[in-house]
Amino acid sequence: MKIKVGVIYGGESVEHEVSIISALQAMNKMDQEKYEIIPIYITKTREWYTGEMLKDIEVYQDLSLIKKYGKNVVLYYNNGSYVLQKKSFPKSIVTDIDIAFPIVHGTNVEDGVLQGYLQSIGIPFVGSDVYGSVVGQDKVYMKEIWSGASLPMTKYVWFYDVDYKQDSEEVLKKVSKLKYPLIIKPATTGSSVGISVANNEEELIEGIDDAIQYDKKILVEEVVENLKEVNIAVMGNYEHQRVSEIEEVLSGNKFLTYEDKYIGGGKGKLKGCKTPVKGSSKGMASASRKLPAELDNKLKEEIEKVAVEAFKVLGSSGNSRIDFLIDEKKGKVYINEINSIPGSLAFYLWDAKGVNFTSVLDDMINIGVKDYKKRVSMVHSFDTNILKGFAANGGVKGMKGMKGKLR
Ligand SMILES: Nc1ncnc2c1ncn2[C@@H]1O[C@H](COP(=O)(O)OP(=O)(O)O)[C@@H](O)[C@H]1O
Ligand SMILES: [Mg+2]
Structure with a gap:
């Protein structure tokens, strides 16, 4: 049986359109033999839609088409599975989903907001968890953490x-x-x-x-003066990491x-x-770049090492792009920022290393499954009789004695 992958994209973000491009590129390259791909599009007004038609880029030019022919849905946990249910009558379940694959960029989605929702309903999902996503969006958080790890920064x-x-x-x-x-x-x-x-x-x-x-x-x-900007992708989670080819952004x-x-x-x-x-129109994949970047071995190794460390200390997972600034005159490398869900999923950086987009997506899904297994294996609750104690004291009435103390 195929694994049902719900690709979630769009959302109320300035990078809404880029996310549509990244998601369509990915859906197009996902292994159809292995996965059943379910598009889940979040409009700029935060409504969720599904439907095969969403795989066609043309429909995004006219939102009324999506509203008319797409299915407006909610995603929630229902009797041991995760389902997309129609919001309008008849409120039927459209499909269940095995794993969510957020391909979103920017605030309100990539920054932990969407991941928080997915984590709270318990669905397995691809990419960084809430913590990794939050620190991957906020430049102050990421820099403070990197500075604690003594990574080179301006x-x-x-x-x-x-x-x-x-x-x-x-x-x-x-x-x-x-x-x-x-x-x-x-x-x-x-x-x-x-x-x-x-x-x-x-x-x-x-x-x-x-x-x-x-x-x-x-x-x-x-x-950083005498600037050369280079980017590298890191794939993995806190346990294992590997690096892509390095590009120079021109x-x-x-x-x-x-x-x-x-x-x-x-x-x-x-x-x-x-x-x-x-x-x-081609998203991040159409940037002009030198791939691989021209770098001497020493700088290349330093970038790879710092990228892995940066990914790890932020608790990132999946496939992130880490951007560097180089002062060419001084031969000094500075880490600039991480993109936890990069444009076009940075597939071109892997492609240059001989890993095609289909296997990048496959690897990302496998890591998402591993992360999920790890999450559920952790102890998140323990039995306590604290509520019983309250009942013995007269239930909620027992709270009366606490009046003013709980503020
Ligand atoms: N410290 C810096 N020195 C030189 N150029 C910088 C520096 N920080 C950012 N830039 C330039 O500004 C661009 C955008 O900054 P960045 O921190 O990457 O923000 P954004 O999240 O908007 O991409 C970079 O791609 C780079 O060209
Ligand atoms: Mg940037």
């Missing part, structure tokens, strides 16, 4: 918007320990939203004012060019500094 500071609003001088004093140029980032947005570069305090203030519109947590870090808007244009010229906005991947 110097940074972070603060809350309230602290800045209450005492900006104190915050600026903290930032003044860093060397310009600086880069200002909201902690959780992604896609370069709200990111800017500052050459002096005036630009720094401007950058912070911009960033706090997007997030309550702000990160300021030193810019963007028309490469940071250096941008730096020439803006850091020299004043405003320092990084908008558009992103690689041209996001939003393009």
Whole structure:
């Protein structure tokens, strides 16, 4: 019998469209002999739809088609299985699901929100659990954890918007320990939203004012100069990890060019500094890149080693992409960020190593099953007679004596 894989994608995220592309690419490459693939699309307004038609990219151009012909469903635990049930009358069960496969990007989905739901109903699922997903989205959390593991990073500071609003001088004093140029980032947005570069305090203030519109947590870090950006994927979980080929991201808007244009010229906005991947029809797979990246063995080995360590200390699982910044002149490597569910699932990085997309998906599902088995094997509850004790004291009435103490 085939394993029923529910591929969950979309959601209320700025990377909604990229997620549709990544999910369709994956569904297309999943082993049809082994798996029955069930698309589960979350609209931007958080409604869940299923139906074969969702495998066709054309339908996403007209949401009314999905609303008319797709089945609006909920996913829940029902009598020992996980089911998709229609929300409208007749509220029939559409199908059961053996394992969920989230292919989502960005806030509200990739960041632990969706994983929390899946974990709370108990369904096996692919990828990082709640903890790994949360720390994989929040740049401050990930950096604090990596810094605890002594991984090489640019110097940074972070603060809350309230602290800045209450005492900006104190915050600026903290930032003044860093060397310009600086880069200002909201902690959780992604896609370069709200990111800017500052050459002096005036630009720094401007950058912070911009960033706090997007997030309550702000990160300021030193810019890596003579920049070469490289990415690598790590597959596994906390027990085993292996690495993909390394790519060099070549963007028309490469940071250096941008730096020439803006850091020299004043405003320092990084908008558009992103690689041209996001939003393009082939998703992350269509970025312009050098694959494999040209690196000497020493740097390559360092990147592989740091990537594995970074993946492990965050408690990541599945197939993540870890991005690095290299100062080419100094020959120094800095870890920048992790993407716990990368665009196009970074299949091209595995492909370059001779592992095709179908086996990447297979491996990811197998790891998800292993993680699930581990989760259920752990002790999550223990029998206690604490409630009995309450009953003996007169049940809920016994609470009366606690009045005021439980606050
Ligand atoms: N410390 C830095 N030095 C130089 N360039 C940086 C630095 N941090 C980020 N960048 C540039 O900004 C881009 C976006 O920053 P990143 O931290 O990756 O955020 P996002 O989550 O939006 O991708 C990077 O791809 C890189 O080009
Ligand atoms: Mg990035």
